[in-house]
Structures are given as structure tokens and as C-alpha cells.
Amino acid sequence: MIEPRWTRWATAPVPRYTSYPTAAEFQDRFPRATLERWASALDREAPISVYVHIPFCETLCWYCGCHTSVPNGYDRVARYLTRLHQEIDLWAKRLAPHGGARHVHFGGGSPNMLAADDFFALMEHLREAFAVHEESEIAVELDPRSLTDEKIAAMAASGVTRASVGVQTLSPRVQEAINRLQPRDMIEKALGDLRAAGIDAINFDLMYGLPHQSEADIIEAADFTADLRVDRVAVFGYAHVPWFAKHQAAIDASALPGLKARFAQAEACAAALEARGYARIGLDHFAKPVDPLARAAADGTLRRNFQGYTTDPCQTIIGIGNSAISTFREGFAQAAKDMREWTDAVEAGGLPVARGRAISDDDRLRARAIEALMCNLEVDLETVCAEMGAPAHGLDEALTRARPMAEAGLCEISGRVITVPEAARMLVRPVAAAFDAYRDAPQEGRHARAV
Numbered sequence: 479m480i481e482p483r484w485t486r487w488a489t490a491p492v493p494r495y496t497s498y499p500t501a502a503e504f505q506d507r508f509p510r511a512t513l514e515r516w517a518s519a520l521d522r523e524a525p526i527s528v529y530v531h532i533p534f535c536e537t538l539c540w541y542c543g544c545h546t547s548v549p550n551g552y553d554r555v556a557r558y559l560t561r562l563h564q565e566i567d568l569w570a571k572r573l574a575p576h577g578g579a580r581h582v583h584f585g586g587g588s589p590n591m592l593a594a595d596d597f598f599a600l601m602e603h604l605r606e607a608f609a610v611h612e613e614s615e616i617a618v619e620l621d622p623r624s625l626t627d628e629k630i631a632a633m634a635a636s637g638v639t640r641a642s643v644g645v646q647t648l649s650p651r652v653q654e655a656i657n658r659l660q661p662r663d664m665i666e667k668a669l670g671d672l673r674a675a676g677i678d679a680i681n682f683d684l685m686y687g688l689p690h691q692s693e694a695d696i697i698e699a700a701d702f703t704a705d706l707r708v709d710r711v712a713v714f715g716y717a718h719v720p721w722f723a724k725h726q727a728a729i730d731a732s733a734l735p736g737l738k739a740r741f742a743q744a745e746a747c748a749a750a751l752e753a754r755g756y757a758r759i760g761l762d763h764f765a766k767p768v769d770p771l772a773r774a775a776a777d778g779t780l781r782r783n784f785q786g787y788t789t790d791p792c793q794t795i796i797g798i799g800n801s802a803i804s805t806f807r808e809g810f811a812q813a814a815k816d817m818r819e820w821t822d823a824v825e826a827g828g829l830p831v832a833r834g835r836a837i838s839d840d841d842r843l844r845a846r847a848i849e850a851l852m853c854n855l856e857v858d859l860e861t862v863c864a865e866m867g868a869p870a871h872g873l874d875e876a877l878t879r880a881r882p883m884a885e886a887g888l889c890e891i892s893g894r895v896i897t898v899p900e901a902a903r904m905l906v907r908p909v910a911a912a913f914d915a916y917r918d919a920p921q922e923g924r925h926a927r928a929v
């Protein structure tokens with residue numbers, strides 16, 4: 479149960495900390511020359527990761543905060559693919575020699591909007607351009623409503639190893655309120671077909687805090703997931719930010735559960751999954767104890783990047799496509815969200831960067847502390863400073879910022895170790911914000927609430 483004294487932090491806007499500095503701190507008109515310099519300075523031996531953004535969906539789910547649109551026919555998708563292939567060539571030409579790609583992630587939108595042959599050709603091109611290793615993880619986000627046998631076969635033939643399936647809720651009433659009608663037998667069929675094709679590492683995304691949702695709904699979804707022996711589960715809270723995601727205005731805000739109910743739903747889902755043998759990981763993930771994500775959480779090697787919790791240790795992530803974010807040791811670079819702008823940049827023959835941020839040693843130090851807390855619910859300031867070559871007291875100001883939260887029971891401070899207790903796990907983000915040097919900027923309208 480959420481304690482009344484936590485309300486102040488639970489209702490305050492706070493980043494999800496999938497990066498630090500967060501995308502809200504990126505600067506407009508980021509110089510392409512800087513990105514090209516980063517791209518040409520990779521470690522020759524170090525592996526890289528590749529993220530490919532497919533910004534199309536068959537219909538829009540009203541809760542969605544992703545950068546996507548409905549193409550109304552395949553022509554727009556086909557034109558986008560042509561530019562995507564061009565961008566792959568641009569990157570391949572400019573990237574310094576590297577250790578090859580170990581992870582490829584297709585996100586969106588719905589990557590299964592691509593026709594079977596187009597997906598296969600895209601993956602072939604990526605393999606050739608980025609020297610994708612034979613044993614790489616190739617993950618795809620999937621919408622079961624637009625999945626066909628042919629597309630599954632193409633993904634299997636392309637070497638896809640992991641599928642992340644959007645489930646969200648099983649309740650017909652909630653599905654109607656979010657414009658995502660998806661009967662349970664459709665999900666079961668998708669899962670059966672994926673496994674039959676050899677794609678047997680499966681993630682489900684579930685949600686709480688949706689309009690008309692109840693604890694019983696979310697428990698039903700958790701049990702359904704466990705019955706299907708799904709390996710990993712992400713349980714996201716619906717963030718109502720219609721000023722940012724315009725189509726969320728279609729959601730009836732008066733039907734949204736309040737703070738207490740949201741907290742209770744998240745905890746009920748966690749209890750149901752834990753009762754079925756799942757390990758609880760970080761803020762909002764669950765995995766079977768034998769799954770690599772659970773093993774990484776147990777041995778302290780879990781990471782967090784723009785795709786959320788991951789086992790991927792790569793420092794360099796090449797983001798390809800409209801709005802995609804690339805990560806380098808030196809900073810972040812994001813392609814234009816505006817399709818015309820991104821298209822023009824690719825056609826002009828330069829890496830398509832619109833926004834970005836160079837990161838300082840101080841950013842890197844804080845990023846490591848935030849990542850440790852988000853992954854392990856604990857951070858030893860001394861260890862992080864030593865690991866990052868910073869002065870031993872380089873993060874001590876965070877202790878002062880965390881003190882009021884410690885007094886409220888959101889975290890514990892012992893010496894220079896900050897720990898988030900199990901009961902406050904869902905509020906790890908406000909505690910992580912104690913390390914955020916940009917928190918003094920106005921946060922309203924930039925991020926969703928903590929719970």
C-alpha cells in the first residue's frame with residue numbers, strides 16, 4: 479500500500495531514466511559533425527548494438543506514447559523502407575571499424591507492419607552493414623493484431639531470437655477504452671506460432687492504470703502470462719500525458735484509477751507474478767529465474783538503456799530511422815521526429831541528426847549511479863566514484879537530496895550507500911532523481927508522474 483507521506487514524490491513528474499541526461503535535456507540543432515566524429519572513433523574490438531525504428535501501426539492505441547502513425551496503405555511504409563536502407567548505408571560508411579553487432583532491436587510502432595519479404599531484406603542488409611554476429615540477440619516488438627504466418631516465417635528465417643508481444647490487458651471493457659481490441663485467443667495463437675517457428679524467447683508487455691481497469695483485470699493478465707510460460711514480463715503504468723501524446727486526449731480521464739488504485743494494481747500484478755515463480759527486477763520487470771535478465775539482475779550485470787532493462791552491455795547503440803536515438807560514449811544523437819525532416823537529411827547524404835547531447839564526465843558519473851539504483855535498488859556512492867575514476871566524495875550532494883526521502887521511508891541511507899526498500903520499489907525514480915543535476919529545471923510537462 480502506498481503510504482500517504484509518499485504522495486509528494488509519487489505525484490511529481492520524474493524521468494524514467496532510460497538514459498542520463500534524459501532526452502528532455504537534448505539540444506536542438508545538434509551539429510552533424512559532432513555525431514560523425516563520434517561515429518568515426520569507435521573501439522575497434524568493442525561490439526555495438528543496433529536499434530531500428532518502424533514508426534507505423536495499423537491503428538493507434540490511445541494510451542500509446544511512442545512515435546508512430548497509421549500509414550493508410552503500404553506506399554508510405556515502402557517509401558520509408560527505401561530511406562531506411564539508405565540510412566543503413568550512411569552509417570556503414572561512417573562507422574569506424576568495430577567488433578560487430580551483438581544485439582539488434584526492432585521497435586516502433588509495430589515492426590510487424592513490414593511485409594515479410596521487406597523484413598527479411600532489411601535484416602539481411604543490417605547483417606552485412608554491421609557485421610551482425612551469428613549468435614546475436616535479434617529482438618522484435620510485435621503487435622499480435624497484425625501478425626501473420628508469413629511474417630513470423632520471415633522473422634524466423636532472419637534469425638529473430640526474441641519477440642516482445644504487446645498484451646496490456648485482457649479486459650474487453652478496458653481494451654475498448656484504449657482502442658486496442660485483442661481477444662485472448664489471438665495472443666495465444668501468436669505465441670504458439672512464434673514458438674513453433676523457433677522464436678521461443680518471449681516477453682509480454684502488460685499495463686496497469688488504464689481507464690476502467692481493476693486489480694482483478696491485471697491479476698487475470700498476470701495469470702494468463704504465467705499460464706503461457708512467458709519468459710519476461712514488463713508491467714508499465716499508463717502515463718496520462720495528453721499534452722505530449724495527443725491521441726491520449728481520446729482517453730476518458732475520469733475513468734482512470736487514482737494514485738492508490740494504481741499502486742495497488744501494480745503491487746497486485748507483482749504479487750501474482752511472484753507467486754507464479756517470476757523474479758522481480760528493477761522498477762517494473764519480471765523474469766523466470768533461469769532467464770538471462772533475472773540472472774543479470776542477480777549477479778549485478780543488469781543494464782538499462784532506451785529499450786528499458788537489458789542484458790546488453792554495449793556502450794554504442796546505433797539508432798536507425800525516424801526519431802531513433804543513438805548512444806555513444808561521448809553522448810546521444812536523435813534523428814528528426816518529423817518524417818519530412820528525417821527524409822531530407824537522409825537524401826542529403828548525411829547522418830540524420832536533429833537533437834543531441836554531448837555528455838561530460840560528471841554526467842557519466844551520475845548516469846552510472848542512477849543506472850545502479852534503477853537496476854539494483856541500491857547504490858554505493860564510493861564504489862561508483864571509484865569505478866568512474868571520480869573523487870571519493872564526488873556524489874555526496876545526492877545524500878543531502880535523498881535525506882528527506884530517507885526520513886519518509888522511501889530509501890535508507892547507510893554511510894554512503896542508498897537503498898530503496900522493497901515496499902518503495904515503485905518509487906525508485908524519485909530516489910534516482912537525487913543524482914540528477916538537471917532536476918532544478920521545471921519538470922511539469924516534461925515527464926510523467928512517478929506512480
Ligand code: SF4
Nearest residue numbers: 535538539542544587
Ligand atoms: S501501443 Fe504499440 S501497437 Fe499501439 S499504437 Fe503504440 S506502438 Fe502502435
